[in-house]
């Protein structure tokens with residue numbers, strides 16, 4: 330995705346005092362007409378769709394958002410980011426109480442897990458947040474239609490509402506934000522009881538004694554951590570030769586060791602070739618990815634987390650002629666326009682990282698372009714975080730990717746073992762790794778493994794966005810004692826020498 334010039338974007342940003350004038354200019358261009366036709370219609374109310382809807386309304390567009398599930402927030406709020414992070418936090422607290430409190434002189438006895446209470450807390454978090462978005466729609470005057478949308482023409486969407494009626498929503502611009510769904514595996518039928526997707530894994534009613542996870546990616550490692558911390562024996566079967574294949578190799582190796590120390594078992598270079606659910610549990614037949622001798626793994630529950638696939642089912646894309654690629658992703662240009670005039674797409678349904686914050690950025694940029702402004706998303710600088718313990722966060726290129734470009738580079742590292750805050754709290758696993766161009770010292774990638782890596786990474790994200798050098802970070806005064814000082818020291822190690830090792 331082309332990167333817009335930030336300075337230009339700043340220059341073109343709307344001051345609130347200009348909003349009225351701007352809205353008037355939209356009207357004079359035929360927008361916000363006062364008829365029942367919308368300026369912008371969005372199909373899908375996930376992080377891409379609902380953020381695009383709010384931003385469009387804020388820009389003066391008459392906006393309608395159509396969502397089929399009866400709750401806003403999409404996969405992320407309902408069955409993704411939020412419930413998984415709620416369970417990760419609760420299970421972490423249990424694990425800490427059981428295994429770490431005593432080291433800090435906190436004695437607790439009879440630490441027990443109350444699964445119903447844990448699920449209730451997760452459900453409360455989800456429902457508060459989804460209702461919050463409805464509130465934001467009202468505040469911003471976004472019309473919310475609850476139902477399944479399908480194209481009748483490039484400017485008309487027929488909606489089967491959840492009340493059982495049908496209505497047609499018209500728009501000058503229609504944005505497809507229908508997200509993604511679980512990628513199924515041949516011969517493995519998800520029943521959300523014994524064989525579950527992430528959705529089922531977020532709502533199990535009993536702690537499985539044995540959990541087998543298919544796919545060592547984001548979902549497998551996060552959900553495997555949740556259930557492993559509260560008692561499941563977790564085995565992860567991964568087709569590739571490594572876990573999270575997109576991660577920097579050095580960080581990935583340390584990460585795998587850490588998960589193994591926590592009890593997670595890995596069967597790498599292995600594929601599932603058969604599933605038998607006829608007995609009490611599940612029997613999985615696996616064999617080496619390249620073929621070979623078959624073995625059986627037994628499980629009470631199997632989680633299928635081998636990726637997600639764009640969701641466009643029932644939209645009638647064929648009817649209006651919207652082009653997709655071989656794996657069903659909608660093809661768009663740098664302004665998120667499809668090949669059909671007036672139809673756009675954002676989020677998980679188009680190419681790029683399948684992440685909530687990326688979908689949000691797409692949504693904002695797409696409607697900014699519609700408003701004649703300059704949108705901005707740079708897929709090379711989207712941070713990624715695996716919310717395990719420790720967390721692993723990264724932004725920019727891995728060392729392997731930099732090597733492939735042929736650019737000469739330097740690497741600076743700093744372990745949390747040498748960070749005073751990490752030692753003070755007795756949580757010093759992990760490191761910061763910075764990769765910078767040798768000639769210019771420009772930062773190319775930052776990788777962090779630490780308990781709060783998902784928060785620490787944003788300093789690096791800003792640095793990358795502003796083309797900073799490692800010396801730029803190193804010369805910024807960082808508060809003491811903080812984990813962030815490890816980022817500064819890693820930066821010092823990149824262009825010169827660190828102080829504390």
Ligand SMILES: Cc1cc2nc3c(=O)[nH]c(=O)nc-3n(C[C@H](O)[C@H](O)[C@H](O)COP(=O)(O)OP(=O)(O)OC[C@H]3O[C@@H](n4cnc5c(N)ncnc54)[C@H](O)[C@@H]3O)c2cc1C
Nearest residue numbers: 373375376377397403404409410478508676677683684685
């Ligand atoms: C278990 C799990 C954990 C995750 N954790 C994270 C995380 O921690 N951080 C992160 O960044 N990402 C995470 N993700 C990924 C994140 O959820 C997605 O990247 C994000 O939700 C994509 O947003 P979206 O708006 O493109 O699509 P979605 O969130 O999928 O929203 C699309 C919406 O469109 C609706 N829809 C579809 N078709 C129609 C139709 N025809 N008519 C009306 N409505 C329709 C759907 O009901 C859905 O609500 C996680 C995903 C999962 C499954």
Ligand SMILES: NC(=O)c1ccc[n+]([C@@H]2O[C@H](COP(=O)([O-])OP(=O)(O)OC[C@H]3O[C@@H](n4cnc5c(N)ncnc54)[C@H](O)[C@@H]3O)[C@@H](O)[C@H]2O)c1
Nearest residue numbers: 544545546547548549567568569634635636637683714715
């Ligand atoms: N923390 C987060 O940001 C977060 C959390 C959860 C999900 N997500 C998003 O949701 C998407 C889907 O998550 P996911 O974990 O399902 O996918 P993933 O792409 O992260 O990982 C899938 C893994 O399954 C492996 N795999 C594929 N086919 C296989 C097979 N037949 N047998 C064994 N292994 C196989 C792949 O090699 C890969 O390692 C992610 O790509 C991510 O974008 C993000």
